[in-house]
Amino acid sequence: MGKSFTICPYCGCGCGMYLELVAGHMGVAMPSQVQSMGAGRLCLRGWQAGSLIGSAARLMRPQIAREEASWEEAIQTASGGIKSVLDRGRHALGVLCGGHLTNEEAFACRLYAHDILRTPHLDSCARAVDAGSIWGLEHSLCTPYRSPPLAQITRSDVIVCLNSNIRWDAPQAAGYVVEAAGAGSKLVVIDEVVDEGLGDLAALYILHKPGFRGVLLHLLVEAVAGGRRLDAEEQSALQQAGVETEAFHQLSSLVQDAKRLAVVFSTTALQIPQEAAYLAELTILRQASGAEVAQVFAVRSDCNSIGVVDMGVAPVRNGEARGLGAFEMLSGNGGLQGLIVVAEAVEQFVGQQQLRRLREQLQFLLYIGSFDSATAELADVVLPMAGWGECEGSFTCHDGSIWPVCRVISPAGQRRPLAQILNDLSNAHNGSVLPTDTSTLRAQISRQVPSYRSVDWAGLSCTQPSATVPSRDNDIDVVNTVAPIREWPDIGVNGQRPYVLVVRRHEGSWAFDPRVRAAHILAREHTDQRSPFVIINPRTCQQLGTREGHSVMVSTAFGSQLLPVKCQAAVPQDVVVLPWQFRDVAHSLAGRPRVDDRTGSAYHQPVAAALELPG
Amino acid sequence: MPPLATYSLPADKLEEVADRLLTCADRVIGPVRTPPGDLFFDVVRSVNEIELQYGNSLLPPTTALFPMAEEIFSVVGGTPPVIRAPRSDASCLLFGIRPCDVAAIQRLDHFFLDGEFKDDLYAARRSRTAIVAVACSQKADARCFCSCCDTGPFAKTGYDLQLSLVDDTYLVEVGTEQGRRLAQRLSDLLGVADDDLILERERRAQELFTELEQKGNMPSAIRRITGEAVSQAVWERIGGRCMGCGGCSFVCPVCSCFYVIDQTLPDGTVQRIRAQDSCRLAGYTREASGHNPRALPSQRAARYSYHKLSYRYIEREGTQGCVGCGRCVTVCLGGVHMPAVTEMIRREA
Structure with missing residues (x-):
């Protein structure tokens, strides 16, 4: 078999690539130049995606209580566990899916959860991560949101980019931003740290105090809408946000003068949903006042975030039924007695401590996945499913286009396709039959998902993707609309706690993705991203009388922790950055993330912190 | 000949x-x-x-x-x-x-x-x-x-x-x-x-x-790199923009870095694999102790360019380490491919 076209299984950029099998068992990935999303570029994860095939860290055999078992035993045990939970009511069971399931797999999950288990609690962590941003955008745009193709970023004359860490979260989008800036577009970066790589290309770098971006964006909307200077109250707000007045005026002038405005951000960058609403308003204002085009490019958190939601993997919220969102299920407050986790290492989102606490509350935990993880370790039953490269399917990319996902090798070991596993579980549950082959699933998708009715599955091509109509296309009320509110954060910095601790995505924010840990070079690249640390300014380090690699005691109102420091000049002197991936540390220092009722998304707010030498 | x-x-x-x-x-x-x-x-x-x-x-x-x-x-x-x-x-x-x-x-x-x-x-x-x-x-x-x-x-x-x-x-x-x-x-x-x-x-x-394009950046870059005349600020700018994808190495017809790994197949067979690697990646030079002589992207960018263009390597390998195929221009996410790097170095002079 030669090179097969497919889509990268990681972030929401949707880069096209080829997958080729070498030495019988190992995959090699290489970029596609003709596919519009990637245009020949890949990030490190993309380049190394091939090593997922052949990785020894894959789950190969079913397990019961971590002991290998036969498929029959495992299915019977899983079915028994599910039944015993359902005896307490259908609301006692939740199903949580990964955002990198194919459309076909996600649809099979929906059928299983809704038609067989009849639980309203079905969600994916990817949807919950994206939901705040998408809610904000849809609230302002008054229409369902799909991003334009990322390549269109290069057509802009002014680009407003949120957070320079977009280079880690959505590298392809960052690549287009760099390309546009290199070709003469004016780049504005709005960030709470000084620079993580886009700074020298930026015409304007707006540095604001952590937690105050919503305030800043609100003021920007006001300024652009009114075409005026700020009044005294607004000036004071700007001061609180830590933004220089002159820089702000330059920013509003640039936006007001933009003929082709692009607003670019990763959904993981936002701190409150309102930020997305303000950004969308900016584009509406410009579009209404003479700009040729003004667009928002919001890159979602997972490769098939959109498709998974389109297929109905979202909490049911109609009538009296109120399904729990992913973070509500994982918080342990939803009253769940059993949880089925499909292709998601949930410890990445809530940390291992919370996962263990949740496990103690659950009567039964089933893990269906391709790679070993802390979630698998805690599960009563583990069912190994065929992963990326072992099953054909499709992904829906950020612009709504549908692309094929190829199969280059048979499922390794005893792994089975997800649809087959769900059918086996259904059969054992009540004798029901679910579709297992891709073509039947696709036919059902076309019948049941309105915006996928016209998809030409047979002609699903690598160069001309099938496009869907952007719509909230099922009976699931994914988002509600409420007016955005102006939030004035009170971080509580004082003499005792003079620093601001920010939980922020960083270079290694995907270090705990079991797929990354399973890929040789990626695993090597993240060996030093797995032990917790904080990042501070070198001068802060000097003032504290310590040096890089040594530990400091970080204390907040929530708790204290001794953590080694890394130094980066990009971090302002009064800021302490805690990389997002250290979930347990984040919970102990910044508290539980605030779950937004409207969207189910969860955010860490910046908190005041003290740094002291130990002892 | x-x-x-x-x-x-x-x-x-x-x-x-x-x-x-x-x-x-x-x-x-x-x-x-x-x-x-x-x-x-x-x-x-x-x-x-x-x-x-x-x-x-x-x-x-x-x-x-x-x-x-x-x-x-x-x-x-x-x-x-x-x-x-x-x-x-x-x-x-x-x-x-x-x-x-x-x-x-x-x-x-x-x-x-x-x-x-x-x-x-x-x-x-x-x-x-x-x-x-x-x-x-x-x-x-x-x-x-x-x-x-x-x-x-x-x-x-x-x-x-x-x-x-x-x-x-x-x-x-x-x-x-x-x-x-x-x-x-x-x-x-x-x-x-x-x-x-x-x-x-x-x-x-x-x-x-x-x-064909004759900007003359390459001879200037070779001279300045060999003479260690490129300022730290330039390497930091290049390193700051590098997104660490390793793509420049993976598409470079001259690059020869590799990584050796053992993997166990489902039937118990152990395969020793050699896979292409990149010196632009931090883990490439990380030592077992945890110390990394090229921990910073700027250090890796400098090293990559030295190996490609320093006269010391040209003398040892017979030719410079760039053949001008332009593939790195296509794949570089950060826009710091070879022509961009040589231009940044020449502009600094």
């Missing part, structure tokens, strides 16, 4: 030449388009698949000699365990490769074969590989810059056969005895190359050479 022999070939006979060459080796690797439209150097099954008017392929043809990943050996369980080395005696013909890639193969030959250690896997493949190059009669790709690296538009050495199009005739140059044997297989199609054809090829090559 002058060719061993020269011939002429009517352009309309090229397909027949390719067809015959398909039978000259167990495996012919040439420029082939995938159904979506990307061009790769891949196994040619029929002459119709070959596309010679192509912009440079994103992955270089050198992957036929130094693959992105390959098995070194495997250990099959049992008592005693059996070690199996994947050895193949299959011959290979690289058809239609560009002069810049011919230069890259010469550099790889030097690295893998001429040093203190000879790489058996590379040596075995290389000894059974013939190279039929096609000179560039126009700029192959908007992004390539072979004229800055003295590797094009036609190859001076390193090929077995080289074809250069002049109007409706190819000048066929024989570079090696292996090339002579290939030419013999085509003898009924080849004619005498008169001096006019050779001179016209030279004239056109010169014309193309002057047409």
Whole structure:
């Protein structure tokens, strides 16, 4: 078999690539130049995606209580566990899916959860991560949101980019931003740290105090809408946000003068949903006042975030039924007695401590996945499913286009396709039959998902993707609309706690993705991203009388922790950055993330912190 | 080095030449388009698949000699365990490769074969590989810059056969005895190359050479890098923009970094794999103690450029480490590919 076209299984950029099998068992990935999303570029994860095939860290055999078992035993045990939970009511069971399931797999999950288990609690962590941003955008745009193709970023004359860490979260989008800036577009970066790589290309770098971006964006909307200077109250707000007045005026002038405005951000960058609403308003204002085009490019958190939601993997919220969102299920407050986790290492989102606490509350935990993880370790039953490269399917990319996902090798070991596993579980549950082959699933998708009715599955091509109509296309009320509110954060910095601790995505924010840990070079690249640390300014380090690699005691109102420091000049002197991936540390220092009722998304707010030498 | 022999070939006979060459080796690797439209150097099954008017392929043809990943050996369980080395005696013909890639193969030959250690896997493949190059009669790709690296538009050495199009005739140059044997297989199609054809090829090559981008960044960068005159600020700017994808190394026909890993297959067999790696990645130089001599992106950017362009390496390896194929320009997410780096260095001067 030669090179097969497919889509990268990681972030929401949707880069096209080829997958080729070498030495019988190992995959090699290489970029596609003709596919519009990637245009020949890949990030490190993309380049190394091939090593997922052949990785020894894959789950190969079913397990019961971590002991290998036969498929029959495992299915019977899983079915028994599910039944015993359902005896307490259908609301006692939740199903949580990964955002990198194919459309076909996600649809099979929906059928299983809704038609067989009849639980309203079905969600994916990817949807919950994206939901705040998408809610904000849809609230302002008054229409369902799909991003334009990322390549269109290069057509802009002014680009407003949120957070320079977009280079880690959505590298392809960052690549287009760099390309546009290199070709003469004016780049504005709005960030709470000084620079993580886009700074020298930026015409304007707006540095604001952590937690105050919503305030800043609100003021920007006001300024652009009114075409005026700020009044005294607004000036004071700007001061609180830590933004220089002159820089702000330059920013509003640039936006007001933009003929082709692009607003670019990763959904993981936002701190409150309102930020997305303000950004969308900016584009509406410009579009209404003479700009040729003004667009928002919001890159979602997972490769098939959109498709998974389109297929109905979202909490049911109609009538009296109120399904729990992913973070509500994982918080342990939803009253769940059993949880089925499909292709998601949930410890990445809530940390291992919370996962263990949740496990103690659950009567039964089933893990269906391709790679070993802390979630698998805690599960009563583990069912190994065929992963990326072992099953054909499709992904829906950020612009709504549908692309094929190829199969280059048979499922390794005893792994089975997800649809087959769900059918086996259904059969054992009540004798029901679910579709297992891709073509039947696709036919059902076309019948049941309105915006996928016209998809030409047979002609699903690598160069001309099938496009869907952007719509909230099922009976699931994914988002509600409420007016955005102006939030004035009170971080509580004082003499005792003079620093601001920010939980922020960083270079290694995907270090705990079991797929990354399973890929040789990626695993090597993240060996030093797995032990917790904080990042501070070198001068802060000097003032504290310590040096890089040594530990400091970080204390907040929530708790204290001794953590080694890394130094980066990009971090302002009064800021302490805690990389997002250290979930347990984040919970102990910044508290539980605030779950937004409207969207189910969860955010860490910046908190005041003290740094002291130990002892 | 002058060719061993020269011939002429009517352009309309090229397909027949390719067809015959398909039978000259167990495996012919040439420029082939995938159904979506990307061009790769891949196994040619029929002459119709070959596309010679192509912009440079994103992955270089050198992957036929130094693959992105390959098995070194495997250990099959049992008592005693059996070690199996994947050895193949299959011959290979690289058809239609560009002069810049011919230069890259010469550099790889030097690295893998001429040093203190000879790489058996590379040596075995290389000894059974013939190279039929096609000179560039126009700029192959908007992004390539072979004229800055003295590797094009036609190859001076390193090929077995080289074809250069002049109007409706190819000048066929024989570079090696292996090339002579290939030419013999085509003898009924080849004619005498008169001096006019050779001179016209030279004239056109010169014309193309002057047409190609001549910014002069490369000599300046070589001078400044060799003299360690590039400021830390420049390396920091380059390192700051680098997104650490490693793509520049993975598509570079000259890069030879690799990583060795063992993986266990579902049946218990242990495979030792060699996979291409990149010195732009932090983990490449991290030591077991945790210390990393090139922990910062700026340090890695500097090291990469030193290895490519410092005269110390040029002296040791015989040529500079960039052949001007322009592939890094396509793949670099941060816009700090070789032409951008050399320009940043020259501008600083």
